[in-house]
Amino acid sequence: MMSASAVVFYILSFFILATGLLAVTSRKIFRSAIWLLFSLTGIAGLYFWLQMEFVAAVQVVVYVGGIVVLIIFSIFLTQQSGKDLPAPLRSRAIFSVLAVCAGFVLTCVLLRGYVFVPAGHSGIAGTGVVDASVGNIGAQMLSTSEHGYVLPFEVISILLLAAMIGCIVIAMKPKPGDK
Protein backbone atom coordinates (compact mmCIF):
# COMPACT_ATOMS: atom_id res chain seq x y z
CA MET A 1 0.00 0.00 0.00
CA MET A 2 1.54 3.26 -1.13
CA SER A 3 1.10 6.41 0.89
CA ALA A 4 -0.41 9.53 -0.61
CA SER A 5 2.99 11.21 -0.75
CA ALA A 6 4.48 8.37 -2.79
CA VAL A 7 1.51 8.45 -5.16
CA VAL A 8 2.03 12.18 -5.63
CA PHE A 9 5.72 11.55 -6.42
CA TYR A 10 4.98 8.90 -9.06
CA ILE A 11 2.28 11.04 -10.70
CA LEU A 12 4.66 14.04 -10.77
CA SER A 13 7.53 12.04 -12.26
CA PHE A 14 5.28 10.50 -14.91
CA PHE A 15 4.07 14.00 -15.79
CA ILE A 16 7.64 15.36 -16.00
CA LEU A 17 8.90 12.51 -18.17
CA ALA A 18 5.87 12.40 -20.48
CA THR A 19 5.87 16.13 -21.15
CA GLY A 20 9.67 16.13 -21.51
CA LEU A 21 9.45 13.36 -24.09
CA LEU A 22 6.76 15.29 -25.97
CA ALA A 23 8.94 18.42 -25.83
CA VAL A 24 11.81 16.70 -27.63
CA THR A 25 9.66 14.77 -30.14
CA SER A 26 6.86 17.20 -31.08
CA ARG A 27 7.09 18.30 -34.72
CA LYS A 28 5.64 21.75 -34.10
CA ILE A 29 8.22 24.00 -32.46
CA PHE A 30 5.70 26.12 -30.56
CA ARG A 31 4.01 23.05 -29.07
CA SER A 32 7.44 21.76 -28.15
CA ALA A 33 8.06 24.96 -26.16
CA ILE A 34 4.72 24.59 -24.37
CA TRP A 35 5.48 20.97 -23.45
CA LEU A 36 8.82 22.15 -22.08
CA LEU A 37 6.90 24.67 -19.98
CA PHE A 38 4.75 21.86 -18.51
CA SER A 39 7.82 19.74 -17.82
CA LEU A 40 9.58 22.59 -15.99
CA THR A 41 6.43 23.28 -13.96
CA GLY A 42 6.33 19.60 -13.00
CA ILE A 43 9.94 19.85 -11.82
CA ALA A 44 8.95 22.83 -9.67
CA GLY A 45 6.24 20.58 -8.22
CA LEU A 46 8.88 17.95 -7.49
CA TYR A 47 10.88 20.56 -5.54
CA PHE A 48 7.75 21.40 -3.55
CA TRP A 49 7.33 17.69 -2.87
CA LEU A 50 10.93 17.59 -1.58
CA GLN A 51 10.05 20.53 0.73
CA MET A 52 12.45 22.90 -1.00
CA GLU A 53 10.02 25.77 -1.41
CA PHE A 54 12.60 28.41 -2.30
CA VAL A 55 14.16 26.30 -5.07
CA ALA A 56 10.67 25.64 -6.44
CA ALA A 57 9.93 29.37 -6.45
CA VAL A 58 13.23 30.08 -8.24
CA GLN A 59 12.41 27.34 -10.76
CA VAL A 60 9.01 28.91 -11.51
CA VAL A 61 10.34 32.48 -11.69
CA VAL A 62 13.52 31.87 -13.70
CA TYR A 63 12.66 28.89 -15.90
CA VAL A 64 8.93 29.14 -16.45
CA GLY A 65 8.73 32.93 -16.27
CA GLY A 66 12.04 33.76 -17.88
CA ILE A 67 13.70 31.17 -20.08
CA VAL A 68 10.55 29.69 -21.64
CA VAL A 69 9.20 33.15 -22.41
CA LEU A 70 12.57 34.03 -23.99
CA ILE A 71 12.43 30.83 -26.07
CA ILE A 72 8.87 31.59 -27.21
CA PHE A 73 9.90 35.13 -28.19
CA SER A 74 12.83 33.82 -30.20
CA ILE A 75 10.53 31.29 -31.93
CA PHE A 76 8.27 34.16 -32.97
CA LEU A 77 11.27 36.18 -34.17
CA THR A 78 12.88 33.44 -36.24
CA GLN A 79 10.28 30.89 -37.31
CA GLN A 80 6.87 30.46 -38.84
CA SER A 81 5.37 28.80 -35.79
CA GLY A 82 2.74 26.87 -37.75
CA LYS A 83 5.31 25.09 -39.93
CA ASP A 84 6.29 21.51 -39.11
CA LEU A 85 9.90 20.78 -38.26
CA PRO A 86 11.54 18.25 -40.57
CA ALA A 87 11.52 14.72 -39.17
CA PRO A 88 14.92 13.44 -38.04
CA LEU A 89 16.77 11.10 -40.39
CA ARG A 90 15.69 7.51 -39.76
CA SER A 91 19.23 6.23 -39.20
CA ARG A 92 20.00 9.11 -36.84
CA ALA A 93 16.80 8.52 -34.86
CA ILE A 94 17.48 4.78 -34.54
CA PHE A 95 21.05 5.24 -33.38
CA SER A 96 20.03 8.02 -30.97
CA VAL A 97 17.42 5.75 -29.39
CA LEU A 98 19.99 2.95 -29.10
CA ALA A 99 22.63 5.21 -27.53
CA VAL A 100 20.14 6.77 -25.13
CA CYS A 101 18.69 3.41 -24.06
CA ALA A 102 22.17 1.98 -23.53
CA GLY A 103 23.16 4.96 -21.38
CA PHE A 104 19.92 4.79 -19.39
CA VAL A 105 20.21 1.06 -18.72
CA LEU A 106 23.87 1.39 -17.73
CA THR A 107 23.12 4.23 -15.30
CA CYS A 108 20.15 2.37 -13.80
CA VAL A 109 22.22 -0.78 -13.27
CA LEU A 110 24.90 1.29 -11.54
CA LEU A 111 22.28 3.05 -9.41
CA ARG A 112 20.61 -0.19 -8.34
CA GLY A 113 23.91 -1.62 -7.13
CA TYR A 114 24.87 1.45 -5.10
CA VAL A 115 23.99 1.79 -1.42
CA PHE A 116 23.39 5.38 -0.36
CA VAL A 117 24.42 6.10 3.21
CA PRO A 118 23.25 9.34 4.83
CA ALA A 119 26.18 11.35 6.17
CA GLY A 120 26.61 11.31 9.94
CA HIS A 121 23.48 11.55 12.04
CA SER A 122 21.60 13.46 9.40
CA GLY A 123 19.55 11.87 6.69
CA ILE A 124 15.85 11.87 6.33
CA ALA A 125 15.07 10.30 9.70
CA GLY A 126 17.87 12.06 11.54
CA THR A 127 17.68 14.89 13.97
CA GLY A 128 19.80 17.65 12.45
CA VAL A 129 17.48 18.60 9.60
CA VAL A 130 18.26 22.15 8.58
CA ASP A 131 15.47 24.56 7.85
CA ALA A 132 15.67 25.38 4.14
CA SER A 133 13.86 28.67 4.54
CA VAL A 134 14.62 31.80 2.57
CA GLY A 135 16.16 33.43 5.64
CA ASN A 136 18.65 30.61 6.19
CA ILE A 137 19.57 30.40 2.51
CA GLY A 138 20.06 34.16 2.26
CA ALA A 139 22.15 34.34 5.43
CA GLN A 140 24.47 31.55 4.31
CA MET A 141 24.71 32.84 0.75
CA LEU A 142 25.95 36.26 1.84
CA SER A 143 28.05 35.07 4.78
CA THR A 144 31.83 35.50 4.68
CA SER A 145 32.50 32.72 7.20
CA GLU A 146 33.71 29.22 6.43
CA HIS A 147 30.55 27.87 4.79
CA GLY A 148 29.50 31.16 3.24
CA TYR A 149 28.90 31.56 -0.46
CA VAL A 150 29.62 35.27 -0.89
CA LEU A 151 32.49 34.79 -3.38
CA PRO A 152 30.50 32.59 -5.85
CA PHE A 153 27.60 35.02 -5.40
CA GLU A 154 29.77 37.95 -6.52
CA VAL A 155 31.26 35.91 -9.39
CA ILE A 156 27.74 35.06 -10.57
CA SER A 157 26.75 38.72 -10.49
CA ILE A 158 29.74 39.60 -12.68
CA LEU A 159 28.83 36.71 -15.00
CA LEU A 160 25.25 37.94 -15.32
CA LEU A 161 26.45 41.48 -16.08
CA ALA A 162 28.89 40.15 -18.69
CA ALA A 163 26.19 37.97 -20.26
CA MET A 164 23.78 40.92 -20.39
CA ILE A 165 26.30 43.20 -22.11
CA GLY A 166 27.36 40.36 -24.39
CA CYS A 167 23.76 39.73 -25.47
CA ILE A 168 23.27 43.39 -26.33
CA VAL A 169 26.52 43.51 -28.31
CA ILE A 170 25.83 40.24 -30.17
CA ALA A 171 22.23 41.02 -31.06
CA MET A 172 22.88 44.68 -31.98
CA LYS A 173 22.05 45.47 -35.57
CA PRO A 174 25.17 46.82 -37.35
CA LYS A 175 24.81 50.44 -38.43
CA PRO A 176 24.57 50.86 -42.23
CA GLY A 177 27.78 52.94 -42.20
CA ASP A 178 29.88 50.20 -40.57
CA LYS A 179 32.14 48.08 -42.79
Added chain:
Amino acid sequence: MNQVPLSHILFVSTALFFIGMYGLFTRRNMITMLMSVELILNSVNINFVAFNRYLYADKLEGVFFTLFIVAIAAAEAAVAIAIIINLYRNLHSIDVEAADEMKF
Protein backbone atom coordinates in the same frame (compact mmCIF):
# COMPACT_ATOMS: atom_id res chain seq x y z
CA MET B 1 8.65 11.66 1.31
CA ASN B 2 10.00 8.87 3.57
CA GLN B 3 8.35 6.11 1.56
CA VAL B 4 10.11 6.91 -1.71
CA PRO B 5 13.74 5.75 -1.82
CA LEU B 6 16.41 8.11 -3.14
CA SER B 7 17.13 5.81 -6.07
CA HIS B 8 13.65 6.37 -7.52
CA ILE B 9 14.25 10.11 -7.71
CA LEU B 10 17.61 9.39 -9.34
CA PHE B 11 15.88 7.10 -11.89
CA VAL B 12 13.56 9.98 -12.80
CA SER B 13 16.41 12.44 -13.22
CA THR B 14 18.41 9.89 -15.26
CA ALA B 15 15.42 9.36 -17.56
CA LEU B 16 15.03 13.13 -17.93
CA PHE B 17 18.76 13.49 -18.74
CA PHE B 18 18.57 10.88 -21.48
CA ILE B 19 15.36 12.38 -22.89
CA GLY B 20 17.33 15.62 -23.22
CA MET B 21 20.22 13.72 -24.85
CA TYR B 22 17.80 12.18 -27.36
CA GLY B 23 16.53 15.64 -28.26
CA LEU B 24 20.08 16.93 -28.62
CA PHE B 25 20.95 14.03 -30.95
CA THR B 26 17.90 14.16 -33.21
CA ARG B 27 16.96 17.84 -33.40
CA ARG B 28 18.73 20.06 -35.94
CA ASN B 29 16.95 23.28 -35.02
CA MET B 30 18.96 25.49 -32.68
CA ILE B 31 16.04 26.55 -30.47
CA THR B 32 14.89 22.97 -29.91
CA MET B 33 18.47 21.94 -29.14
CA LEU B 34 18.58 24.71 -26.54
CA MET B 35 15.37 23.32 -25.05
CA SER B 36 17.00 19.89 -24.76
CA VAL B 37 19.96 21.45 -22.94
CA GLU B 38 17.52 23.02 -20.46
CA LEU B 39 16.03 19.57 -19.76
CA ILE B 40 19.52 18.16 -19.09
CA LEU B 41 20.37 21.02 -16.70
CA ASN B 42 17.10 20.44 -14.86
CA SER B 43 17.85 16.77 -14.37
CA VAL B 44 21.14 17.77 -12.74
CA ASN B 45 19.27 20.19 -10.46
CA ILE B 46 16.88 17.43 -9.35
CA ASN B 47 19.90 15.32 -8.41
CA PHE B 48 21.46 18.10 -6.33
CA VAL B 49 18.26 18.84 -4.43
CA ALA B 50 17.49 15.14 -3.83
CA PHE B 51 21.01 14.41 -2.53
CA ASN B 52 20.78 17.45 -0.29
CA ARG B 53 17.42 16.32 1.11
CA TYR B 54 18.19 12.63 1.58
CA LEU B 55 21.91 12.39 2.41
CA TYR B 56 22.98 15.80 3.79
CA ALA B 57 19.81 17.10 5.39
CA ASP B 58 21.81 19.16 7.91
CA LYS B 59 23.45 21.26 5.16
CA LEU B 60 22.31 23.51 2.33
CA GLU B 61 25.08 22.96 -0.24
CA GLY B 62 22.81 21.24 -2.78
CA VAL B 63 20.44 24.19 -2.73
CA PHE B 64 23.32 26.59 -3.46
CA PHE B 65 24.58 24.49 -6.36
CA THR B 66 21.04 24.41 -7.77
CA LEU B 67 20.63 28.17 -7.44
CA PHE B 68 23.97 28.85 -9.14
CA ILE B 69 23.16 26.38 -11.95
CA VAL B 70 19.82 28.13 -12.50
CA ALA B 71 21.59 31.52 -12.70
CA ILE B 72 24.18 30.21 -15.16
CA ALA B 73 21.46 28.51 -17.23
CA ALA B 74 19.59 31.82 -17.48
CA ALA B 75 22.74 33.63 -18.65
CA GLU B 76 23.50 30.81 -21.11
CA ALA B 77 19.98 30.85 -22.57
CA ALA B 78 20.10 34.63 -23.04
CA VAL B 79 23.47 34.52 -24.83
CA ALA B 80 22.41 31.51 -26.94
CA ILE B 81 19.25 33.26 -28.07
CA ALA B 82 21.19 36.42 -28.97
CA ILE B 83 23.55 34.27 -31.08
CA ILE B 84 20.60 32.44 -32.69
CA ILE B 85 18.90 35.71 -33.64
CA ASN B 86 22.15 37.05 -35.08
CA LEU B 87 22.63 33.84 -37.12
CA TYR B 88 19.05 34.06 -38.37
CA ARG B 89 19.72 37.62 -39.50
CA ASN B 90 22.75 36.47 -41.50
CA LEU B 91 21.65 33.04 -42.77
CA HIS B 92 17.80 33.28 -42.69
CA SER B 93 17.74 29.86 -41.03
CA ILE B 94 18.34 28.47 -37.55
CA ASP B 95 19.19 24.97 -38.72
CA VAL B 96 22.64 23.90 -37.50
CA GLU B 97 23.36 22.43 -40.94
CA ALA B 98 22.98 25.90 -42.47
CA ALA B 99 25.74 27.38 -40.30
CA ASP B 100 28.64 25.75 -42.18
CA GLU B 101 30.61 28.83 -43.26
CA MET B 102 33.54 28.00 -41.01
CA LYS B 103 33.44 24.28 -41.82
CA PHE B 104 36.82 23.02 -42.99
